[in-house]
Amino acid sequence: MAAGVSNLHGETSYRYRKFKSDSMMAITVGATILTLIPLFLVLGYLLTKGVASLNWAFFTHMPAPVGEAGGGMANAIVGTLEVVGIACLIGVPIGVGAGLYLAANRASQFTNWVRFSADVLMGVPSIVVGIFAYAVIVRPFGGFSTLAGSVALAAIMIPLVTRTTEEMVLLVPPELREASLALGVPHWRTTLSVVARTALSGITTGVILAVARVSGETAPLLFTAFGNRFWSTSLFHPINTLTVQVYTYAISPFADWQRQAWAGALVLTGIILALELGVRWVTGGAAKAPR
Amino acid sequence: MGDGRGGESAKVAMAEKLVVKNLNAYFHKNRALHDVSLSFEQDRIAAIIGPSGCGKSTLVRCLNRMHEVVPGATATGEVLLDGNNIYADGVDPVQVRRRIGMVFQKPTPFPTMSIEDNVAAGLTLNGVQISHAERHEVIERSLRQAALWEEVKDRLRRPGGSLSGGQQQRLCVARALAVQPEVLLMDEPCSALDPISTARIEELLLELKSAYTIVIVTHNMQQAARCSDMTAFMYTGDLVEYGETKQIFTNPTRRETEDYITGRFG
Numbered sequence: 001m002a003a004g005v006s007n008l009h010g011e012t013s014y015r016y017r018k019f020k021s022d023s024m025m026a027i028t029v030g031a032t033i034l035t036l037i038p039l040f041l042v043l044g045y046l047l048t049k050g051v052a053s054l055n056w057a058f059f060t061h062m063p064a065p066v067g068e069a070g071g072g073m074a075n076a077i078v079g080t081l082e083v084v085g086i087a088c089l090i091g092v093p094i095g096v097g098a099g100l101y102l103a104a105n106r107a108s109q110f111t112n113w114v115r116f117s118a119d120v121l122m123g124v125p126s127i128v129v130g131i132f133a134y135a136v137i138v139r140p141f142g143g144f145s146t147l148a149g150s151v152a153l154a155a156i157m158i159p160l161v162t163r164t165t166e167e168m169v170l171l172v173p174p175e176l177r178e179a180s181l182a183l184g185v186p187h188w189r190t191t192l193s194v195v196a197r198t199a200l201s202g203i204t205t206g207v208i209l210a211v212a213r214v215s216g217e218t219a220p221l222l223f224t225a226f227g228n229r230f231w232s233t234s235l236f237h238p239i240n241t242l243t244v245q246v247y248t249y250a251i252s253p254f255a256d257w258q259r260q261a262w263a264g265a266l267v268l269t270g271i272i273l274a275l276e277l278g279v280r281w282v283t284g285g286a287a288k289a290p291r
Numbered sequence: 292m293g294d295g296r297g298g299e300s301a302k303v304a305m306a307e308k309l310v311v312k313n314l315n316a317y318f319h320k321n322r323a324l325h326d327v328s329l330s331f332e333q334d335r336i337a338a339i340i341g342p343s344g345c346g347k348s349t350l351v352r353c354l355n356r357m358h359e360v361v362p363g364a365t366a367t368g369e370v371l372l373d374g375n376n377i378y379a380d381g382v383d384p385v386q387v388r389r390r391i392g393m394v395f396q397k398p399t400p401f402p403t404m405s406i407e408d409n410v411a412a413g414l415t416l417n418g419v420q421i422s423h424a425e426r427h428e429v430i431e432r433s434l435r436q437a438a439l440w441e442e443v444k445d446r447l448r449r450p451g452g453s454l455s456g457g458q459q460q461r462l463c464v465a466r467a468l469a470v471q472p473e474v475l476l477m478d479e480p481c482s483a484l485d486p487i488s489t490a491r492i493e494e495l496l497l498e499l500k501s502a503y504t505i506v507i508v509t510h511n512m513q514q515a516a517r518c519s520d521m522t523a524f525m526y527t528g529d530l531v532e533y534g535e536t537k538q539i540f541t542n543p544t545r546r547e548t549e550d551y552i553t554g555r556f557g
Contacts, residue, residue, distance in 0.1 A: 107362065179399040179463070182357055183413035183470060184389030193416050197403050 043269070050266030053259040058267070063229050063245070069256050073264050075231050076245040079146075080271065082233060083225055083241055084215050086150035091157035092207055098158070099165025099203075100196060115166070121159040129155050130220030138224055144238040149225025153214040160213065164206025168199040208279050212272045218243040242268045306333035308504040309354060309391075309474055314368035316349050316358055323349045326368075327530045329523060331474070336496055336505045338519035338536065340512055342551065346528040347508040351476045354506065355391035356384040372474070389417070392472035396479040398459035400451030400466075407447040409462055410434060413470035429469050437465035438495050457488025464495065475499065477507040481514065493518045512552060516540050524548045 057072045064071025098114065105111045133152035138144055172195050180190040196203070221227075226238040227248065233239070242264050249261035309331040316324040324346045331337050339347045352358040353366050356377060369376045377387045400409050410430045414421060421429070430447070434440040439461040443454070451462055460480060467475060477496075481489040496505060496518050509515050515522050516536060523533040524547070532539060532548045543549045550556055 173399070175395060175397055175399045176401060178357065178360060179395060179401070179466075180412075180416065181360055182355065182388055182393035182395075183416065183466065184385050184387075185413070185416040186385050189416055189418075194401060198401070200403070 046262070046266050046269060049259075049262040053263035054266065058260070058263050062231060063240075066254075071260070073240075073242065073245055073260065073267070075228065076240040076242045076264065077267060077271075078233060079225070079228070079239040080215065080242040080268065083146055083149045083153060083221070083239060084211060086146065086235075087153035087157060087214060088207075088211060090150060091154035091210070092161060094154070095158045095161025095210070096165050096196075096203060096207075098162040100169060100191060102162065102166040103169035103195075104191060115163075118159040118162045121155075122163070125219075126156055126217050127219035130223040133220060134223040141236075143236075144224060144226035145236045146225055146233075146239040147235045149221050149239065149241070152220035152224045153217060156214050156217065156220065157210040160210040161203075161207055164209070165199070165203050168202030168206065169195055171202065172198045204279060208276050211275060215268065215272050215275075216243060218247050222247075242271075307331075308333045308373065309506075310369075310371040310374075311350075311354070312369040312371070314350070314353055314366065314370065316346070316353050316366045317364065318361070319363040323528050324353070324366075325528045327525075329530060329533045331504055331506055332521070333504050334501055335520040336500050336507060336518055337521040337523065338515035339506065339508045339523045339525060340510075340515050340551075341525035341531075342556070343510075344527075345525040347525055348478050350525065351393075351478055351506055351508050354474070354476055355388050355393055357388070357393060359384070389413075389470055390472055391474040391476060392467035392470065393476045393478065394460070394463050394467050394480045397483050398456055398463050400454070400459050400462050402450065402452050404451055405448045406443050406451050406454070406462060409451040410465045410469050412466055417470075433465040433469040434462075436468050436499065437461045438491060438498070439465055455488075457484050457491060460484060460488065460492060461495065464492075468499075472503070474504045474506070477505065479508050479510060482510060489514070512540075524551060526551070 057070060059072060059077065060074055061070070061072035062075055063073065098118075102111050102115055130152050133148050133155065137148040137151055141148070176198060177190055177195055180194040181187070185194070221241055221244050225241055225244070227244040228238045228240045246261045246264040246268070249257040249264065252258065252261075307330045311330065312328050314324055314327045315322060327346075327350060339350060341347050349358060354370055358364050358366050366378065368378065370378055372387070372390065376382070377384075377391075400406075401412060404412060407430050408415070410433050411426055414426070414429065431440060431444075434443065439458060442458060443449075443462075446453075451459065454462060460483070464475075464480075481492050484492065493514065496507065499505060507515075507519065519536045521534065522536040522539040524531045524539065524543075524545075526547055532543060532545045534544075539548060540552060543552060
């Protein structure tokens, strides 16, 4: 050990520094493990509980009437995809657009207000967003609906997507923007094809995180999409979603329903995982590009 | 001073490609250029030298209306490109920039694009419709002009960022040339490069001179002396002296120029 440097009177200090380095390394590795333990416990528990109740019927059948065993969550699976999908159609363009705007106009009073409101909105409990959607959509339009659920989820997504988009765009070196403008590329084209394109992998990550977040929301859907024991894909009628179905089944007194709630939770997690992997695969080129 | 007397050929009259008249540039209330007037001639290289913060970069950035891209930056005065004022009402800065290309201090290849896409970026981003063959022709011609073709011809689809710093800078030159500008502005193009890459860029400048009007900002006086025909010395926002490079470096008329060139300050 430390051959060659033994006479340089730095040996004790070297040992001390090595000790400090090793201890810090041990602490950070320990913290990482502690962070991962709950994740694996949750996933593991979910798998052991959920897999047992999963069968083909779960994906293809409708919920069984009370008292009857079996049945599935086909309508809830489709419903979750529909509600979240429409929420993305509403939320992603608005969020990305607002984020680009914020990044392009840093200094104005107006953008400061927008940024501040987005930050406040991110902290608003999701149930409050649900009540808001109930008041502005469900009540005036006379009933629970898919659209109301999607609007509630979009309202949760927008501030998240806006702020991540802004942060990611600000990471793009300003020189790139200038280089594009100097080629005679118009401002709007520069913003879209160079700045936003360079920030794309970051923006995509932000969108995925927002989608994952809203896919797991239950509270705002209780007042808006409501839930439905029957098949419906209409925008203007109540629709079933996995989260609401899991919630209903989990607090029910029936063992069969509780088992299905575990399966539903597992499927929901699987959908989110598949979504993340899918988007990463699609934007693979962008995600791998240097910085 | 410095009236077309040297020149490598006896052209009848040097065409004045770019004429600057009473140019003032501001950052908010701060005046960065004071009534600068000078002209750049066709097929010659003009170097702008001076200490940091003297307005060199601001001046070149005013020449293709890149100055105003910075928030709060404005300019007054005239810049005539072939006799037409690029600051006149109704002139589209985007059109100006297509005729006056620019290369920056730091190499700025677009990181999401391959080498060939970087070269063609000025065309594709401007929505120019060209055939596959034409596109390839533009890419090869531009890369050859930028003396980069031999080094990258086998890996045109690799990311632009995979090249070395000097190659990236030549890629940026190729990208600027691909849109066939008439004037090429270079804002300290070698300051981030090692001496060998710097030498490559300087050789390149001399090759390009016959086809373009080139204005180069440089910190490096040897560089100005080596590759420019005309030299402008700027100090605190004023154009102190402008003339034939040989005259500026051997027999400057102004005291400040002499002090700067001999290293007494700056």
